[in-house]
Amino acid sequence: MRYCWKYAIALALMLLVYSFNPAVYALTVEEVSEYLMCQCGCNLTVKNCNHTGCPSATPMRAEIKRLIELGKGRDEIIAVFVSRYGETVRAVPTKSGFNITAWALPFLSIIGGGIIISILLKAWVAGGKDKEKAPISQDESEYDRQIEEDLKKID
């Protein structure tokens, strides 16, 4: 049983590698249009704008299709639209310059919070060794405790 974990993880990793299909990947209009904002004022992406015959989304989709057929990649197509409409056409901030803070700050704050919590927990455990165990509140349901005790007996 002790080695079950290791075997399971190794098997999972093998299948993970196997499952990646290195076949040629065809870019679709949807995969590009979800990264571009419609310019009609609907505040939806080009992919999601549902205005009938939208004067912005419809020609943008056609242009994306044309550029894909010319063999352009997603970033190249987005660059074409940025040169035409400016930065606001991007649905996602770039990962450079000041925009990198948009991507990094949420994760940095979680990592920072994790470090602080770890330090606090270690300090509380160190404090706990010198003191008696704090009583569990009487508010905890009597039944809750009974179940825990019963489970301990059975296990």
Next chain:
Amino acid sequence: MTDLGYYCMMIAFLFSSYAFLGPYMGLSRKGVMLRSVENAITAVFVLLTVASIALLYALVTRDFQVEYVANHTSRELPLFYTISAFWAGQDGSLLLWAWLLSLFSYIVVLQNRYKNRELMPYVISVLSATELFFLILLIFPSNPFSRLPFVPENGQGMNPLLQNPGMIFHPPTLYLGYVGFTIPFAFAISALITGQLGEGWLKSTRGWIIFSWYMLGIGILLGANWAYQVLGWGGYWAWDPVENASLMPWLTGTAFLHSIMIQEKRGMLKVWNMVLIIVTFLLCIFGTFITRSGIISSVHAFARSSIGYYFIVFIIISGAYSFYLVNKRKGGLSSEKHLDSLLSRESSFLFNNLILVGGAFAVFWGTIFPIVSEAVRGVKITVGPPFFNKIMTPIGFLLLFLTGICPLISWSKATWSNFRRNFLIPTISSILFFIILLVAGINHIKAAISFSLCFFVFITILLEYYRGTRARMQLLGEGVIRAFVNLNLKNRRRYGGYLIHIAMLMIFVGITGSSAFSIEKEVVLKKGESIEINSYRITYSDFKIERKINKFIAQAELIVTNNEKQIGIMKPVKAFYLNQMDQPVSEVFIRMGLKEDLYAILAGYEEFGRTAIFKFLVNPLVLWIWIGGAAMTAGTIIAVWPERKR
């Protein structure tokens, strides 16, 4: 009648001022005067009820001289939506906020007639301060009773997107959540002012906390359902600023709901709990601010105005005062901080809190980043759905993982052997599940991870039910069904909580399935032509134009077959509302199923329907999101149902 409504708001303002200032004028020290302040709360409730009835009367009688009525209704608007016009616009929805707050304040006064007498003057003061803020908005920049200098023959009507049953329930439910969080906030501030920093304020507001959290959650789901059925792009969540504004307080509220358990059971995290409820309240106000100010571009563009400055001032003042109080009382809030082991439920709850608050921060940061970018670089950028999907996916995975492990670790101290015993089966089975998914051909790795984590959490909860039921069967000799039922009935809070966790799993499964495996096709079809999508064959069979009460509809008829067998007829519609004929609205047709939804949009048509443009989507597992909402309701009812006294 509208004059009466306006005067009622004015008098309510005076009573609220009295209730706000009462405790600071020393009135609270005399019981009689406290009763007087409580009576002021009753008066505010009665006055705002009259004001609300006055607005409803103006709406129903189509008093178009009232600007709000003229802007949001018309003679053709059905009565159902005429009533919902109360919260369709800014002025009315602010009146709804104020009325709900007056109702909740009145209930709090009734609940605390004979208890919490030290806290109550300040609770009333905080509630009244919030009420005053909304009354200032209603009396000055956002008066729902303001009159036009003439009487228009007809009103402009309601935005067609709002003419949907979902809009009847979505905004009020959301507001019940927003307003509800004002109650625990008021008690928290009152505890800080009076120095009564024990668990009393938490026990008094536990029901309010769960109620507000639930209403906010259901309000979000109803909004998602409305977007799915009405906006007609095939999705239910677009990471729109207004959607984000409702998600943020729900996330911090969820963190609060978990962390108060540590304070209740261990007396720890008092400062953190104060911070969480203050942040949740401020985010509720921020949510209303985002919705109403239009400061960030949003698909909810029907709600823009210039009242943003009022909100900013209120948020700054209430935030500054609240954190000043926390800082002032930090000595009293300190608690015995010691644990016996790093591996304990307290530590796992802390990490759960970190992820929830981190998630709320990620949403907040993404939402305001366009403003930050404009302020720093002078360049306004857009932060759209792909950004949030990328940021929130790993956060969601971590949250799922912690949802699985938190409930099964003991309070104070857990041993590694206990930990292994509890998690061996869930871990091995979820790894096997992951492998099965890959072998079955699911090569979307993120989806496979998400499903496997959901499976992991589900197994841990299932084992918890199994262990509890088995314990009852062995010790009390009960049969399996009786033991299972009694297990739930005898500790409703715990098992109601587990049911809510299962509901969240259903929602995660629905989100994962629809995000990873949705298929869409846009086609132009002539009558009689067909298209194949997934295993469905859809034939465009008929088209008609009809006149309804307040709109013309163009309706296509589509025959749907699956494996050569006809399974139904779909009738997507393009609606032309009389007041906005130039802006047709798609009314989608959805064939819902547990496995997948077939979603049809009539995007356009030519030559009276000889050819039509359709967009079809196959959205897997979406129904589980709405089932999750129902399960969340059941879990919440079980959790808050009073225990029978023993």
